Amino acid sequence: MVDVQFRFRDDDAVNDPAVTVDSFAQQSNASAVRIEPGDDARDLLPYLDRLRLIEVNFPVWTDGRGYSAARVLREAGYDGELRAVGDVLIDQLALLRRCGFDAFAPERPLDPADAEAAFTRWHNVYQATVDGRPPIWAKRHQG
Amino acid sequence: MYKYDRYDQEMVDARVAEFRDQVRRRLDGSLTEDQFRPLRLQNGLYLQLHAYMLRVAVPYGTLSSAQMRMLGDIADKYDRGYGHFTTRQNIQYNWIKLEDTPDILADLASVEMHAIQTSGNCIRNISSDQYAGAAADEIVDPRPYAELLRQWSSFHPEFLTLPRKFKIAVIASETDRAAMKLHDIGIRLVRNDAGEIGARFYVGGGMGRTPMIAPLIRDFVPLDQLITYAEACLRVYNRYGRRDNKYKARIKILVHELGREEYTRQVEEEFAHLLTQGIEPPIAELERIKLYFTDPAFEAGLPDDLDLSDPDFRLWVERNTQAHRQPGYAIATVSLKPVGGIPGDASADQIRLMADLARDYSFDELRVTHAQNIVYPHVRKADLYTLWRKLDEAGLGTANLDRIGDIIACPGLDYCSLANARSIPVAQRISELFAAPEKQAAIGELKLKISGCINACGHHHAGHIGILGVDRKGVENYQLLLGGSEGADTSLGTITGPGFDEAGIVNAVEKATEVYLANKQGEERFLDTYHRIGMAPFKEALYG
Incomplete structure (x- = not known):
């Protein structure tokens, strides 16, 4: 198993092995699942309250389906760990955070200084997503 | 014209810093070319046959004279003294060095310009009617809506690794001058029976190897749901667009394979969900943007007569000018199609001259057209002759708009x-x-x-x-x-x-x-x- 390199949660790390979406449906006690790009994240919505970890795999970083999967889960109220795994690179970190990921286990460890710069580069954002950051339009019209 | 506030400026400045860092990591080897390629494409940088090509965004085709002048200066400083205006209302430079690009982006940012998402599998620069704000037949100026969409689509975290590129056009008149139905999303602003403005959505058009005309999927999206509806269209595409075959990855194939009804049903379902998520900017934001697109200070009571005794001028007026909604004014098009020329090319000197003439004769404004020409949207008819003379002296007076030479x-x-x-x-x-x-x-x-x-x-x-x-x-x-x-x-x-x-x-x-x-x-x-x-x-x- 690949180590979690960055984690933005205060609770204890979840080390349960993640099962596939297909086998998850038959294992009523599993608390961790891994989504592949072709899986429908909405299949998990009935089980969110017993899940503590959802891994979203990016076999290649240019396949962006995992971003939508993450937002779908967060929009449905999932508040457990959402971990990006696989081909996770420096320049995706800030975008993944915006879509609700709060843990990162890149298959090749990233340079910590470059990652820190990437996580903190964008002081403002144009869109409302699931990360709770007020978009620029909200700041323009507040108060 | 739209002006950046401190937020917009901060976003393009952050982008320049980010790209500078990406180039550094590419040059020191920490990014492979495979990893770097999609990143540089999202900043408009292609590797072509002979050199890098940089495509600069001209949002909805509108430019100020200061921006146009900068485009000329960049052509001189970093290219071979030419720029090439494109069919998506942008400009490209064909002889760029990778090491120069962060500085070019910084120069662009100094005049509120950028190359963000002018390539790559993401939402591209939003295009529009080149006569927006001047056309006699528009119901509203479409550009504020295009600007709202520009901000929403810029750095959209969910939609930067789509199956394929994604092009949006926004128009607001019956006559379509932007090939709207040949876009991934074509939006036409319409007025309903109650007199309210809304957006008509056509989705799944495009050219390429499988050309398709976009079907209508929603007759009227209220303006306070515009962004949410666009987000629903994109999310269905990002989740279900084909990724197994590059040539079948555009949204037109998804819409075609699902059928218009099924695609629409999925969008409406996603839309209903997203309406609960609070992602729509308030109407006050649209109103804020609209203030930048109010009419320039037109003079009232100007005559419409023109002295057409010079036959060459007469030909140019007949071919290259259009009716303006303000009496005494005209819309004038500069053809970048001289006899035997390269369509859409202009020299640095010509670009700067066109900038100066916009300052002097068109309220500081120019447009780039999808037919690769330049438009002065607001010219006093009394100034047309002087304008044409100055253009003609610089080889820019060709009278062939929409004729066979306007290729x-x-x-x-x-x-x-x-x-x-x-x-x-x-x-x-x-x-x-x-x-x-x-x-x-x-x-x-x-x-x-x-x-x-x-x-x-x-x-x-x-x-x-x-x-x-x-x-x-x-x-x-x-x-x-x-x-x-x-x-x-x-x-x-x-x-x-x-x-x-x-x-x-x-x-x-x-x-x-x-x-x-x-x-x-x-x-x-x-x-x-x-x-x-x-x-x-x-x-x-x-x-x-």
Whole structure:
């Protein structure tokens, strides 16, 4: 198993092995699942309250389906760990955070200084997503 | 014109810093070329046949004179003294060094410009009607809506690794001057029976190897749900668009394979969900943006008369100016299609001159058109003669708008690494063949469009006459298409038959115009005659 390199949660790390979406449906006690790009994240919505970890795999970083999967889960109220795994690179970190990921286990460890710069580069954002950051339009019209 | 506030400026400045860092990591080897490629594409940087090409965004085709002047300066400082205006209302430079690009982006940011998402599998620069804010037939100025969409689509975290590129056009008049239905999303602003403005969504159009006209999927989206609806369209595409085959990855294939009804059903379901998520900017934000697009200080009571005693000026006025909604004003188009020239090219000096003339004669504003020309949106009729004289002295006074010489052409095999055939020399030969003004006058309106490969950047499917360059066993070969159109009557051209070599295709175009002239009735345009008489007489002349 690949180590979690960055984690933005205060609770204890979840080390349960993640099962596939297909086998998850038959294992009523599993608390961790891994989504592949072709899986429908909405299949998990009935089980969110017993899940503590959802891994979203990016076999290649240019396949962006995992971003939508993450937002779908967060929009449905999932508040457990959402971990990006696989081909996770420096320049995706800030975008993944915006879509609700709060843990990162890149298959090749990233340079910590470059990652820190990437996580903190964008002081403002144009869109409302699931990360709770007020978009620029909200700041323009507040108060 | 829209002006950045501190947030907009901070976003483009952050982007410059980010790209500078990405270039550094590429040059020190921590990014591989495979990893870097999508990143540079999202900053408009392509690796072409001879050098890097940088594509700079001109949001909805609108420029100030200061921005235009900067485009000229960049051409001198970092390129070979030329810029190339594109069919998506942008500008490209063909001879760029990778190491220079962060500095070019910084220069652009100093005049509120950028190259963000001008390439790559993401939402591209939003295009619009080049006559927005000036056209007599628009119900509102479409640009505030395009700006709202620009901000929403810029750095959208969910939609930067889509299955394929994604192009949006926004118009607000019955007459479509932006080929709206040939976009991934085409939006037309309309007024409903209650008098409210809303957005009509067409989704799944496009050119390329499988050209499709976008079907209507929603007749009226209220303005306070515009962004949410667009987000729903994109999310369904990001989740279900095909990723197994690059050539089937555009949204048009998804909409086609699902069917319009099923795609619409999925969008509506996602839309209903997203409406609960609070992602829509308040109407106050749209109102804020609209304030930047109020009318310039037009003078009232100006006369509409023009002294047309100079015959060359008269020709230019007839060809290259359009009705303005303000009495005493006109919309004037600068043709970047001189006889034998490269369509869409302008020298640094010409770009700076066009900037100065915008400052002096058009309230500081210019537009880039998808036909690769430049528009002065607001010219006093009393100034038209002086404006034309100054343009003409610089080789910019060609009077051929929408005539056979006003050719759209992609860069083709002279520059582009995707091309199969050269486009520019074919355009130049045709332009020379029809150089005589009386020849162009006899033929009248005729839109000729040339693509150097099946990707259709030269919009050949939508040309009254289209030319597609292909590779046939290592030899450039050109197919002829007839009957395409991009306007209200959007249609796709039909291939006449076997292709031609370079000399043969020029000859074939001439024959097609001869068939038209021999069969023309009354005021019929080429397209009208083609629709009436059909393909057979053309085939007979070409292959008989």
